[in-house]
Amino acid sequence: MSPKNITIIGSLNTDLVTRTRRLPAPGETLTAKSFNTAPGGKGANQAAAAARLSGDGVVVKMVGCVGGDEFGRDLKQALVDSGVDVEGVVVDKVEKSGTAIIIVDEDTAENRILINLGANAKVTKVLFPDSYFTSMNPPISALLMQLEIPLQTVLHLLNLADAAGITSIFNPAPAVPIPVNFYPKMDHLIVNETEAALLTGEEVEELDVEAAAKTLLERGVKGSVVITLGAKGGYFSTVDGKGGWMKPEVMEPKDVVDTTGAGDTFVGAFAVAIVEGKSVEEAVKWAGVAAGRKVRKRGAMAGIPWRNEL
Incomplete structure (x- = not known):
């Protein structure tokens, strides 16, 4: 039996991370506590999460582009170290x-992030x-995408995946308005509350999470809509009428050391659960546990847990 193939098409970034006791006000200069560089990018983080959390019989492939610089070399190596196939990562010399x-x-x-x-x-x-x-070997079981690559590329890929009958998991982050005719191309849509508000035209402070999920499903999403709410858990709804609230991981505030990459860990874990045959509800619960483990460790990619840690 050929292995399941989770393919991530998306971004690879180097994170330049500064830690401070508080965020500076406009025009203010503060002395930071530390600075470091680390591999990241939503695509790469989700690929690393999927690979680290996969069991036997699942391969994870990353498709994207890096520069011909030290950052690009280190990004590819970090993914290889997490178990990701990087044959599809193009190196641009310019x-x-x-x-x-x-x-x-x-x-x-x-955290605050500028890309x-x-x-x-x-x-x-x-x-x-x-x-x-159609040229992929093994055939793609799930296609995972975000929005740190050009929107037109993502929309094109949603069309191709839909035509080929490939399960798509779409995390439109950072969020921009999506043409309404593309929602029926998506199998699973995963957003946080800020992204849900932007896509539905609501204010974040006034967002009705259940109503937002219903609205997005009514636009044609084929499988499920998942809205993550950070420390408050989240909510999911499916086309066959199932839905419910995700209970957050219970932990002491002192245990939360870095939320960077928690959302990407959730998405990667969700993809693994779906290709392994779990229901959306099971996938959401398992992904929530994975994200809860992530926030206990530093680093967007470095802090992603391995399967045996869950």
Whole structure:
């Protein structure tokens, strides 16, 4: 029996992480507590999570673009170390690798992120002809995508995946409006409350999570809508009428050291659970446990747990 294939098409960034006791006010200069660089990017993080959390019989492939620089080399090696197949990662000799500047508030473990796409912008439709998915070996069991590569590329890939009957898991982050006619191309849509608010045209402070999930399903999503709420858990709803609230991981505030990458860990874990045959409810619960383990460790990718840790 051929292995299940989770393919991630998305971003690879180097994280430039500064830690501070609090976030600076406009015009204010603070002395940071620390600075370090680390592999990241939503695509790479979700690929690392899927690979680390996969059992036997699942392969994880990353498709994207890095620059021909030290950051690009280290990004590919970090994915290999997590068990990801990086044959589909293109090295662009002209563009620099993508970067993300991350400021982490030590007191709250919350973060602020500023992204430069760099080579990620080179992941264009030209790389993916109409026959792209039919040439994959082993065949794709699930396609996982985000929005740190050009939107038109993602929409093109949703079309191809839908035509090929491939299960798509879409995490539209950072969120931008999605044309309504593309929702019926998605099997599973995973968003946080900020992204849910943007997609439904609501204010975050006034967001009715259950109503938002219903709205997104009514636009044509084929399988499920999952809305994550950080420390408050989350909510899921499926086309066959199932739904419910996710209970958050119960932990002491002192145990939460870094929320960076928790959402990516959730998405990667969800993809693994789906290809392993779990129901959406089971996938959501398991992904929540994985994200809960992630926030106890530092680093977007470095802190992602392995399967034996759950």
